[in-house]
Amino acid sequence: xxxxxxxxxxxxxxxxxxxxxxxxxxxxxxxxxxxxxxxxxxxxxxxxxxxxxxxxxxxxxxxxxxxxxxxxxxxxxxxxxxxxxxxxxxxxxxxxxxxxxxxxxxxxxxxxxxxxxxxxxxxxxxxxxxxxxxxxxxxxxxxxxxxxxxxxxxxxxxxxxxxxxxxxxxxxxxxxxxxxxxxxxxxxxxxxxxxxxxxxxxxxxxxxxxxxxxxxxxxxxxxxxxxxxxxxxxxxxxxxxxxxxxxxxxxxxxxxxxxxxxxxxxxxxxxxxxxxxxxxxxxxxxxxxxxxxxxxxxxxxxxxxxxxxxxxxxx
Numbered sequence: 001x002x003x004x005x006x007x008x009x010x011x012x013x014x015x016x017x018x019x020x021x022x023x024x025x026x027x028x029x030x031x032x033x034x035x036x037x038x039x040x041x042x043x044x045x046x047x048x049x050x051x052x053x054x055x056x057x058x059x060x061x062x063x064x065x066x067x068x069x070x071x072x073x074x075x076x077x078x079x080x081x082x083x084x085x086x087x088x089x090x091x092x093x094x095x096x097x098x099x100x101x102x103x104x105x106x107x108x109x110x111x112x113x114x115x116x117x118x119x120x121x122x123x124x125x126x127x128x129x130x131x132x133x134x135x136x137x138x139x140x141x142x143x144x145x146x147x148x149x150x151x152x153x154x155x156x157x158x159x160x161x162x163x164x165x166x167x168x169x170x171x172x173x174x175x176x177x178x179x180x181x182x183x184x185x186x187x188x189x190x191x192x193x194x195x196x197x198x199x200x201x202x203x204x205x206x207x208x209x210x211x212x213x214x215x216x217x218x219x220x221x222x223x224x225x226x227x228x229x230x231x232x233x234x235x236x237x238x239x240x241x242x243x244x245x246x247x248x249x250x251x252x253x254x255x256x257x258x259x260x261x262x263x264x265x266x267x268x269x270x271x272x273x274x275x276x277x278x279x280x281x282x283x284x285x286x287x288x289x290x291x292x293x294x295x296x297x298x299x300x301x302x303x304x305x306x307x308x309x310x311x312x313x314x315x
Contacts, residue, residue: 014280016234022102023095027286031099031115035290038108039298043183046288046295049169049176053158054105055288057274057281058165063097064225064245066157071221072212072256073149075139078130081217096122104183106291116186133210142188145211151184151192152203159196164248164267165274207252214256222257237273244270 011025018027044050053059071077103115126141139146159176162169169176173196184192193199206212230238243262246254254260 012280013233013276014283017277017280020230020234021095021098027281027284028290031103032287032290034111035103035106035287036293036297038110038294040108040110041295041298042106042108042291043112044105044179046292047170048179049171050105050179051288052169053162053166053176054101055286056162056166057278058161059158060274060277061165061241061244061248061270062158062161064242065161065248066154067225068222068245068249068257068259069153069157069253070150071218072214072253073146073206074130074132074213074215074217075137075143075146076149077217077221078128078139079126079141079146080221082128083126102287104186106287108294112186119187133213144190147184147187147189148192148202149206151187151189152199152206155180155184155193155199156203159199160248160250161245165244165270204252207256212253212256214258218257222259237277240266240269240273 011019014027015025019025021027022029022032024032071080100115100119104112107115120142123141127139129136129138131137141147155177158180159173162176163173174194177196177199178194181192181194193202226239226242228238228242243264243266246257246259247261247266249257249259
């Protein structure tokens with residue numbers, strides 16, 4: 001009886017995944033339940049490019065890949081190093097980022113605006129200085145070049161991971177980049193890229209200008225990301241996902257980070273980890289299910305369109 005009681009209290013894989021992503025073992029904190037509220041369909045269509053990419057478990061790899069890329073900009077990294085609590089509360093830091101992505105992706109325009117305002121308030125105090133290639137430079141989290149780099153790294157990471165481990169994107173890669181540009185605009189990025197080619201060209205310009213670099217702070221973030229404090233099967237799975245993020249990075253960026261691909265069949269192992277994760281998450285409601293409740297409610301409340309009566313041709 002005692003053994004059965006202990007097993008009953010042991011968190012399921014689904015619960016552990018959802019705790020890591022949302023801070024709630026059921027995956028239904030208040031901000032997820034609020035996806036069912038609101039008076040419009042939001043910025044992105046059900047089963048459109050953004051929903052498709054962000055709903056895929058390839059996003060687990062993409063999150064790590066995005067953080068590795070973002071760390072290469074010393075201004076973006078200074079904000080993380082000086083103000084983030086990722087060392088003391090890595091799950092809380094992850095949950096905060098996931099919350100913004102989920103609310104903007106699946107929420108009404110009002111919820112997306114409210115969540116973006118919450119993030120902006122957190123960023124108001126993020127300011128200081130860092131050593132740029134041309135000398136000391138003052139920074140603020142609202143600086144256009146930092147906002148742009150974070151948006152570019154996020155978009156490239158999620159697109160690249162989905163292309164490797166996900167299915168087809170409705171409309172193709174350009175459709176995802178074009179749709180997710182709206183998230184950049186919400187963060188006050190004036191001119192986000194709208195094609196995959198433009199996205200990659202802008203990223204390469206940061207590298208070609210010498211604005212990206214590896215230093216001791218980057219190495220510290222990489223070590224932390226490699227050894228995030230999960231336990232048991234979650235630890236094993238995460239190590240595979242980290243190796244996948246490294247392996248999937250464009251070679252130029254992997255070289256700057258000083259990382260090498262693991263001597264493992266990473267792509268295949270990652271497919272296995274993601275398949276198991278997808279099966280676990282499918283056993284209960286996810287964020288998009290709450291968003292679909294809102295869409296159904298709005299569709300049912302919409303006035304019916306008058307039927308068109310066919311007219312027979314005159315004799």
